[in-house]
Amino acid sequence: MKSLTVCPCCGLPSLLFAIFATYLAVRVTESIFAVNQDAAGRLKDSVFVKGLRLASRSLGVFLVGTAVFLFLLRNSPSLQQRFFSILCSCLASNPALDARRCALLEGLHGTVVELGPGPGTNFRCLGGEDAGSRITNMILLEPNTFFAPKIAAEKEKYNVRFPVQVVYESAESGAAWQAIRNNSVDFVIGTHVLCSTADNEQVLAHVSRVLKPSTGEYRFLEHVSAQDDASFLGLSQRLMAPVFNTIAAGCSFRRLWDVIPASLPKETFDVQIEHFEAPLPIYLIKPHIYGTAKKRLVDA
Numbered sequence: 001m002k003s004l005t006v007c008p009c010c011g012l013p014s015l016l017f018a019i020f021a022t023y024l025a026v027r028v029t030e031s032i033f034a035v036n037q038d039a040a041g042r043l044k045d046s047v048f049v050k051g052l053r054l055a056s057r058s059l060g061v062f063l064v065g066t067a068v069f070l071f072l073l074r075n076s077p078s079l080q081q082r083f084f085s086i087l088c089s090c091l092a093s094n095p096a097l098d099a100r101r102c103a104l105l106e107g108l109h110g111t112v113v114e115l116g117p118g119p120g121t122n123f124r125c126l127g128g129e130d131a132g133s134r135i136t137n138m139i140l141l142e143p144n145t146f147f148a149p150k151i152a153a154e155k156e157k158y159n160v161r162f163p164v165q166v167v168y169e170s171a172e173s174g175a176a177w178q179a180i181r182n183n184s185v186d187f188v189i190g191t192h193v194l195c196s197t198a199d200n201e202q203v204l205a206h207v208s209r210v211l212k213p214s215t216g217e218y219r220f221l222e223h224v225s226a227q228d229d230a231s232f233l234g235l236s237q238r239l240m241a242p243v244f245n246t247i248a249a250g251c252s253f254r255r256l257w258d259v260i261p262a263s264l265p266k267e268t269f270d271v272q273i274e275h276f277e278a279p280l281p282i283y284l285i286k287p288h289i290y291g292t293a294k295k296r297l298v299d300a
């Protein structure tokens with residue numbers, strides 16, 4: 001409970017911090033008004049003074065509101081999951097990133113497993129006649145059940161023809177993978193998901209186990225941490241990480257270009273990774289990687 005009641009920005013008790021910050025902001029602003037009024041006497045009822053006072057009080061309300069909202073999100077996993085399902089559904093569509101997304105998912109066939117599909121964002125690249133004839137079945141591993149209606153709607157919208165099974169479990173858990181046999185999957189895909197999974201090594205151990213030797217591929221597109229920790233972007237990500245983590249249900253900035261190759265057995269996988277800057281409006285999540293990990297045929 002201790003970690004749930006602190007401000008995600010600074011570690012101070014959240015409500016206390018917000019109330020203190022509000023009080024300080026209002027007092028400082030009002031003391032500036034007082035000095036100005038005493039010295040000049042002209043600012044008393046000016047629009048400028050009224051505007052400043054309104055701004056200081058609005059800031060206070062905003063601070064308290066934000067702190068209360070973050071506090072509720074951190075203390076209620078269900079509220080956090082529900083909020084994130086709405087947020088993610090609203091932000092999922094980005095035409096410029098969709099081009100990259102669909103290029104990555106080009107040519108999928110056979111059995112496909114998707115890690116963390118969210119609102120079914122990737123259906124836009126997989127629907128229609130053509131993909132329907134190449135993909136034979138798809139299994140989605142998604143722990144957040146609030147995405148269910150959106151997944152169904154996107155499946156319909158993009159005319160997904162192949163059978164889709166949704167397993168509402170996290171991708172680390174054995175339960176998610178228990179029906180999937182060793183060496184039986186043609187493709188595992190994951191977009192914007194390894195930033196949230198609690199144990200990437202465990203997830204990728206499952207991926208490694210189920211992919212078919214010699215032809216199986218893991219394809220990924222992820223947002224990552226800044227390559228240079230000391231850069232302004234790196235600093236901003238570290239500063240905002242606790243808030244981001246709360247709003248985005250556990251998402252954090254990670255060095256996934258190191259994590260992915262390190263978590264897949266070197267003797268079994270050829271990993272190709274490219275860095276790129278995603279055309280997204282949110283500065284913190286611009287650094288991206290995409291790539292493939294191809295499973296080799298390894299002698300028994």
Ligand SMILES: C[S@@+](CC[C@H](N)C(=O)[O-])C[C@H]1O[C@@H](n2cnc3c(N)ncnc32)[C@H](O)[C@@H]1O
Pocket residue numbers: 088092115116117118119120121122141142143144147169170171172190191192193196197198
């Ligand atoms: C940012 S959303 C990305 C959704 C979608 N893949 C996309 O590209 O828009 C992250 C998704 O990962 C899911 N997720 C989080 N932790 C997970 C886990 N341990 N196993 C599987 N999925 C997870 C979330 O519920 C959410 O659906």
